[in-house]
Amino acid sequence: MTRPGLPAPARVALLAVAVVAVQLATQASGRGFYLTQLTMTGYYALVVLGLSLLMGYAGQISLGQAGFFAIGGYAAAFLSTIDVSAQRALPAFALATRMGLLVARPDLYGGTTLGVNPWAGLVLGVGLASGVAFAVGVPVLRLRGHYLAMATLAFGTIVSAVAVGTQRLGAADGISGVPPFPILPGVRIGGGSADRVANYYLAWGLVALAMLLLGNLVRSRTGRALRAIHGAEDAARAMGVDAARMKVRVFVLAAAMAAAAGVLLTHYVGGIGPSEASVMKSVRYVAMVAVGGMGSLWGALSAAAVLEFLSLRGVFGAHDDAVFGGILVLVMLFAPDGILSFRARGIVEKLRGRPARPGEGT
Amino acid sequence: MNLLEVIGVSKRFGGVQAVKEVSFRVRKGAVKAVIGPNGAGKTTLFDLLSGFRVPDEGTVRFKGREIHGQAPHQVAAHGISRTFQNLKLFGHMTALENVMVGRHVRSRAGMLAGMLSSPASRREEREIEERARAEMRFLGVEPLSLSPAGSLAYGQQRAVELARALCAEPELLLLDEPAAGLNMRETSELAEQVLRIRDRGVTVLLVEHDMSLVMRISDEVAVLCFGQKIADADPRSVQRNPEVVRVYLGDD
Numbered sequence: 001m002t003r004p005g006l007p008a009p010a011r012v013a014l015l016a017v018a019v020v021a022v023q024l025a026t027q028a029s030g031r032g033f034y035l036t037q038l039t040m041t042g043y044y045a046l047v048v049l050g051l052s053l054l055m056g057y058a059g060q061i062s063l064g065q066a067g068f069f070a071i072g073g074y075a076a077a078f079l080s081t082i083d084v085s086a087q088r089a090l091p092a093f094a095l096a097t098r099m100g101l102l103v104a105r106p107d108l109y110g111g112t113t114l115g116v117n118p119w120a121g122l123v124l125g126v127g128l129a130s131g132v133a134f135a136v137g138v139p140v141l142r143l144r145g146h147y148l149a150m151a152t153l154a155f156g157t158i159v160s161a162v163a164v165g166t167q168r169l170g171a172a173d174g175i176s177g178v179p180p181f182p183i184l185p186g187v188r189i190g191g192g193s194a195d196r197v198a199n200y201y202l203a204w205g206l207v208a209l210a211m212l213l214l215g216n217l218v219r220s221r222t223g224r225a226l227r228a229i230h231g232a233e234d235a236a237r238a239m240g241v242d243a244a245r246m247k248v249r250v251f252v253l254a255a256a257m258a259a260a261a262g263v264l265l266t267h268y269v270g271g272i273g274p275s276e277a278s279v280m281k282s283v284r285y286v287a288m289v290a291v292g293g294m295g296s297l298w299g300a301l302s303a304a305a306v307l308e309f310l311s312l313r314g315v316f317g318a319h320d321d322a323v324f325g326g327i328l329v330l331v332m333l334f335a336p337d338g339i340l341s342f343r344a345r346g347i348v349e350k351l352r353g354r355p356a357r358p359g360e361g362t
Numbered sequence: 363m364n365l366l367e368v369i370g371v372s373k374r375f376g377g378v379q380a381v382k383e384v385s386f387r388v389r390k391g392a393v394k395a396v397i398g399p400n401g402a403g404k405t406t407l408f409d410l411l412s413g414f415r416v417p418d419e420g421t422v423r424f425k426g427r428e429i430h431g432q433a434p435h436q437v438a439a440h441g442i443s444r445t446f447q448n449l450k451l452f453g454h455m456t457a458l459e460n461v462m463v464g465r466h467v468r469s470r471a472g473m474l475a476g477m478l479s480s481p482a483s484r485r486e487e488r489e490i491e492e493r494a495r496a497e498m499r500f501l502g503v504e505p506l507s508l509s510p511a512g513s514l515a516y517g518q519q520r521a522v523e524l525a526r527a528l529c530a531e532p533e534l535l536l537l538d539e540p541a542a543g544l545n546m547r548e549t550s551e552l553a554e555q556v557l558r559i560r561d562r563g564v565t566v567l568l569v570e571h572d573m574s575l576v577m578r579i580s581d582e583v584a585v586l587c588f589g590q591k592i593a594d595a596d597p598r599s600v601q602r603n604p605e606v607v608r609v610y611l612g613d614d
């Protein structure tokens with residue numbers, strides 16, 4: 001391999017050790033309730049990782065990631081809470097029930113409801129977000145810099161407005177009462193305290209899997225092509241890189257990751273509201289990528305883990321959005337390469353007396 | 363045999379006729395130069411050949427196939443590789459990674475294979491790296507492979523860019539003012555490198571200002587002036603062509 005440092009699998013193994021250590025520490029200190037926020041942090045981290053690939057490697061900004069998260073979350077919430085039990089006799093619905101696409105659940109009043117299987121919700125939510133990302137990405141990714149930022153911002157605003165303005169999506173209240181998602185034998189994604197530890201490991205297991213796959217990707221031919229597009233798009237094209245297609249594919253991948261996180265988090269917390277679709281959420285994701293350093297998946301993960309956890313614990317209080325907005329401004333002003341990489345590279349630079357090698361911090 | 367045929371190609375920008383009905387051929391295995399004073403349309407011509415611009419009129423044929431109107435990555439896939447007048451390296455990547463990108467068009471591992479780090483994709487990565495190192499060795503820049511491309515000296519960056527273009531194993535190599543910004547020693551190194559590239563069987567078409575370089579390495583020279591071709595022959599005849607002399611030295 002051309003880049004120094006620990007190979008991706010070794011780093012992921014270290015992450016696994018850290019994840020177990022954190023769980024044991026919360027248990028030993030009697031703070032098991034922290035796992036709830038840590039689990040949520042894991043899902044938000046998936047959004048940030050997808051965005052890190054898009055921004056830090058392919059060099060394309062998106063201020064619309066909360067929109068994709070919300071598409072996934074709302075699809076899951078809507079599909080799993082609709083009740084089609086009145087139509088159960090219809091042949092199509094009977095067939096869907098037999099195929100497992102519809103599942104019966106007891107409701108609060110002792111009856112049963114018939115809703116969509118969460119697996120189908122996951123597939124549809126991620127599929128819908130990917131389709132939308134493709135449709136939006138093809139025209140929008142022709143734009144660069146500020147124009148791309150504006151266009152994705154507009155997309156996020158539209159999703160947010162649709163969420164707030166649609167009665168069937170609960171308007172300003174959002175959708176609650178989303179049932180748990182039995183994803184593995186014995187593991188249900190849901191807020192029950194008995195499932196807390198399992199949910200924590202599931203969320204962070206997915207983060208570790210994402211780190212492994214994306215870590216491999218950025219070191220591959222595709223990753224090299226992405227960084228080349230970022231560095232000098234014309235030269236990348238002259239070397240045979242289909243830049244337009246490559247950008248759209250990464251945009252779709254990042255959107256799919258955001259949507260999957262949206263689906264799972266919605267089942268975990270039992271609902272979703274329009275604030276998840278808000279533009280400020282998108283700004284947070286961008287801020288976390290920026291803090292972690294452009295072109296650094298591990299930096300983005302660290303930033304997301306720390307900042308999102310603090311935010312969910314309420315450390316920033318009423319100034320939450322202001323803190324993330326402020327962080328973004330400060331990073332752009334003083335450390336556009338990211339705070340985490342900034343310090344390390346600054347030191348290396350001084351030692352060598354020349355610019356450090358960028359792109360090493362994956 | 364003609365590897366590249368340019369037939370009646372024109373390109374206009376607003377009121378400026380940058381290239382006007384230019385035709386020429388590049389024989390397989392030859393070194394051909396296109397020269398001309400500033401603003402003669404040389405770089406526009408290169409952009410037309412490499413897919414960065416679409417000609418208003420005319421035909422570009424490579425190995426008998428029409429390629430004008432195709433996107434740069436498609437042109438690259440046919441076996442045409444280029445460098446840029448103002449060096450376009452990926453500054454934040456290492457020199458080796460830069461050269462490895464040159465292999466993109468000759469390799470195939472996709473996104474999924476990359477994510478899964480499949481055995482086939484790892485094997486391909488090793489081949490890409492070996493090939494890239496070989497090209498860097500060929501141009502004497504292998505010791506710089508782990509340096510960030512942006513930190514290299516200008517002449518070294520030139521060589522890395524050339525290695526990147528060669529790593530695609532092109533049949534036709536387009537060099538856009540390769541001697542620009544080089545000192546005399548570097549220019550003569552470049553001349554020798556171009557001849558070694560030709561000896562490998564790669565056909566070379568270059569746009570150049572430096573007359574001594576052009577006269578030394580070219581088998582044929584075409585002269586452009588205000589977007590039109592005014593001469594196209596072997597270097598000696600071109601040097602004696604009164605029209606060319608007038609354009610270069612001013613009429614008197």
